[in-house]
Amino acid sequence: MFTGIIETLGVVEALEQDGTNLHIRLKSELAQALKIDQSLAHNGVCLTVVAVDGETYTVTAVEETLKRSNLGDLQVGSLVNLERAMVLGARLDGHLVQGHVDQTATCVEIGEHNGSWSFHFQYDPDRGNRTIEKGSITVDGVSLTVVDSSPGRFSVAIIPYTYEHTRFKGYRIGDRVNLEFDMIGKYVAALLAPHLPKP
The missing domain is CATH 2.40.30.20 (Elongation Factor Tu (Ef-tu); domain 3)
Known part of the structure; x- marks a missing residue:
C-alpha cells in the first residue's frame, strides 16, 4: 500500500x-x-x-x-x-494507493498560471473508470485532487514543489501516464453496477 x-x-x-x-x-x-x-x-x-x-x-x-x-x-x-510502501501507523499525507494501475491516459493540455500549472488528461471512459471533481486520482504514482472532471477527461493543479520533484516537469502533450482511480470509488461503482439500468 x-x-x-x-x-x-x-x-x-x-x-x-x-x-x-x-x-x-x-x-x-x-x-x-x-x-x-x-x-x-x-x-x-x-x-x-x-x-x-x-x-x-x-x-x-x-x-x-x-x-x-x-x-x-x-x-x-x-x-x-x-x-x-507506506509505514503502518505513519501519517497518510496523500490517499490510499494500491500501486495497481487501472489504465493509461494521455496528456492533452498544459497550462502555466503564474506559479502553478494545470495538466489535462484524457482516458478511455469505456473501461468503466471515472473521476469526480475534488476527488482523488493517482497520476504516475502522484496523489492529486481532481479540479475539473468530465467523462474521459480531468485536470489537476500542480504546485511548484510537485512540479520540480516529480515527472510533471518533463511532461509534454501526447505523453502517456498511469492512472489509478480512487479505491473507494471503484468499490462503490462495482457494488452499484448490478443495480443500474443497462445502457
Whole structure:
C-alpha cells in the first residue's frame, strides 16, 4: 500500500527484455536502503525489487503490467517517480494507493498560471473508470485532487514543489501516464453496477 507522495526520482540505467518480461535497472538514492523482495512503486506501479547493486537496483515488469501501464515506454535515461510502501501507523499525507494501475491516459493540455500549472488528461471512459471533481486520482504514482472532471477527461493543479520533484516537469502533450482511480470509488461503482439500468 502507498500514499501517492513521491519520495524521489529514479533514472533508468538499463532495460532487458526476457521473454514477455522487462527487467528494469534504475539508479536512485533509495537503492542502498532497499532489499530484495521489497515493494516499490514506479510511476505508480508496484514492483518487487529483485536485485540491488550499490546505487542501482532491478525490478521486473510482467506482460500484464506492460500492457496496462506506461512502463513499456521507458527508455534508458527516463525519469521514474519512486515511492516505498507506506509505514503502518505513519501519517497518510496523500490517499490510499494500491500501486495497481487501472489504465493509461494521455496528456492533452498544459497550462502555466503564474506559479502553478494545470495538466489535462484524457482516458478511455469505456473501461468503466471515472473521476469526480475534488476527488482523488493517482497520476504516475502522484496523489492529486481532481479540479475539473468530465467523462474521459480531468485536470489537476500542480504546485511548484510537485512540479520540480516529480515527472510533471518533463511532461509534454501526447505523453502517456498511469492512472489509478480512487479505491473507494471503484468499490462503490462495482457494488452499484448490478443495480443500474443497462445502457
